[in-house]
Amino acid sequence: MIREIDDLFHQQIQSWPLLAKGIEGLAQAKTRPVRIDWFDVFIRHIPHRVKSTTAAVDRASILKRPCFLCPQNQDPEEKGIAFGDFILYSNPFPIVNRHLSIVHREHGAQRIAGQFGNMLDLAKALSDSFIIYNGPECGASAPDHLHFQSGSRELFPIEIDTRGKPGPAIPGYARNVLVFRGADRSRLIDQIDRAIELLSAVTGKAPEPMINIAVFHDRTGWTVYLFPRGKHRPQVFHTGELTVSPASIDLCGIFVVPLEKDFERISGENIAAIFREVTLPDDQFNQVAAGLEGVR
Ligand SMILES: [Zn+2]
Structure with a gap:
């Protein structure tokens, strides 16, 4: 599978100008690590992400545009x-290599x-990669x-930050995240189902918590x-102070900043x-987290 993906990139860079431009944009992206307590976040300046960062994802806007993931619109x-x-x-519009x-x-x-379960199967097939899901109200x-x-x-x-830490919570990590590990596919599916159910109950968000x-x-x-979410975008986005809108990749420690002025001034504290x-x-x-401890 990894070999097929290599071939796909090789072929598509030659034949699809938009991808070639995106790969070039990523090659020119600047990355600046910043230390926060005991871990690093990598701030990455990628101008071609500005459309995703600022995308209108309300119902009316979505209904108005053709779906860019449907084959007839590609x-x-x-x-x-x-x-x-x-x-x-x-x-x-890559943020990382082999995106x-x-x-x-x-x-x-x-x-x-x-x-x-499909995410788990994809992760196993693409073992050089991470697989992500962004909820409909938090980054998709x-x-x-x-x-x-x-x-x-x-x-x-x-992956480095959480190595050797048992979970499910990671104390002092600035972001609240639940970590699950194991080689038993159906057990992991049960654990995630249980966590999602608890999150729905605690946040009152159904059918899916953020x-x-x-x-x-x-x-x-x-x-x-x-990553259970409290909200989609931070206040600094709405005030125009910083054009940032974190989703999975940002929360995993690669913080996307499409505007140069933000890249220069954003701090670890921010x-x-x-x-x-x-x-x-x-x-x-x-x-x-307490509800999950009970069933481990
Ligand atoms: Zn579609």
């Missing part, structure tokens, strides 16, 4: 690789119910068409990061405050 040069019910495409959009064959709502720019993304793990800060998910697979099995603001508040998070 560039004619865009080609993909089949994986079960999904097609893997090179992402023309793929993993798109369901059918146009239908972004919902994780019944789909988490196509909330009307089910999709995941994947990207190279060569820079994946959360979440981002990231998962990768290595020799020890899977590692899953579940990022820690944004993480705290957009992930679930401590009191609700602790209730969920």
Whole structure:
């Protein structure tokens, strides 16, 4: 599978100008690590992400535009690789190397119910990469068409930050995140289902609480990061102070900043405050974590 993805990129860079431009944009992206307490966040300035960062994802705006994940609206040069019910495409606006959009064959709502097993299978097949899910109200720019993304793990800060930490909570990490590990696929699916159920109950959000998910697979099995969200975008986005809108990749430690003026001035304190603001508040998070402890 990894070999096929290499070939896909090789072929698509030659034949699809939009992708070639995106790969060039990523090559020119500047990255600045910033230390926050005991961990690093990598601030990455990528001008071509400005449309995603500022995308209008309210219902009315989504209904008005053609769905860019449906085949009839894609560039004619865009080609993909089949994986079960999904097609893997090179992402023309990459944040990381080998950035793929993993798109369901059918146009239908972004919902994780019944789909988490597919994320685990993708993570196993693409073991050089992480797989992510952005909930429809927390970062997905196509909330009307089910999709995941994947990207190279060569820079994946959360993997290093959480190594050797038992979870499910990671204390003092600025963002609230639940970590699950194991080689038992059905047990992990049960754990995530249970966590989502608890989050729905605690936040009153049904059918799906606001979440981002990231998962990768290595020799020890899977590692899953579940980020429960308190809100979609931070206050500094709405006031115009900083053009940032964190989703899975940002919460995993690669913080995307499309505007140069923000890249120069954003601090570790700013990022820690944004993480705290957009992930679930401590009191609700602790209730969920306590509920999970009971069933471990
Ligand atoms: Zn669609």
